Amino acid sequence: MNVSAGVYLRVSTDRQTVDNQRADLDRLVRARGYEPIVYEEVESAAKARPVLDRLLADARAGRLAAVAVWALDRLHRSMIGAIQVVLELDRLNVRVVSVREPWLDTDSPVRPLLVAIFGWVAEQERTRLIERTKAGLERARRAGKRVGRPPASSVLLHAAGDLVAAGVSVAEAARRKGVARSTLQRFLRRR
Known part of the structure; x- marks a missing residue:
């Protein structure tokens, strides 16, 4: 029986660090008796993520008994994407555990509903982030500030x-x- 857990660490930019995620996930995985296999990615959840693709391929190949994430939004920002990933892992009998969402590690009939709700919340956070960014850029333009890269020489x-x-x-x-x-x-x- 496979007792390895894919530990998926992700940050959106190279100015961020996965160190906080790493310590919490290591404790969670070891407390459940899994041997961690670390998958570390620096990429926005809105873009293609080859490390997550590799983790999912390993899960499909039966190399993982579990996937551990710091929070559900590390897997995917969109509600549909998060649900699809979690449900695919469920179909593969790969347990999903999360530091921030302990309810995810349950076989309760309420679990699919909770996955959908928290996926939706993550998607709404991303939508609000985009809205705030656009509003900030528009405010800067109105103030006469240059937005974006300077023109190339x-x-x-x-x-x-x-x-x-x-x-x-x-x-x-x-x-x-x-x-x-x-x-x-x-x-x-x-x-």
């Missing part, structure tokens, strides 16, 4: 374009000249 873009014309890859030319690859690509399409 025309001189640097031309120099990077010359490197590409000489056979250097777009990514390497952008790196050498200190411009964003996407900005260089747009510049080259217009050129």
Whole structure:
């Protein structure tokens, strides 16, 4: 019988740390008698997450008896996404345990309802975060502040374009000249 738990640690940016999650999850997993296998990811829940995909593949392959998360929103921000992940793990007989949602580790008939409610709450938090961010950006624009990256230097873009014309890859030319690859690509399409 497999006694490994996939410990999924996630933060949204590289300016954040998983250290708080790690300590709590290690205690939770060991208290339940699981051997931890750590899956650490630095990516927004709104984007593709290859580490979570690998954890789910390991669960499907029968390598995990449980998946441990610090909170349900670490798995997914959308209600549908959180429910789908938890229910898929349930179908695979992989127990889901959470530091912040101890009710998740139960076989009660109320559990699916609670998963749906907490998934919805996580989705609403994300919606409010987006709304607050947009409001802050709009306030800054009204105040006359520049929002976003500063415009790329025309001189640097031309120099990077010359490197590409000489056979250097777009990514390497952008790196050498200190411009964003996407900005260089747009510049080259217009050129």
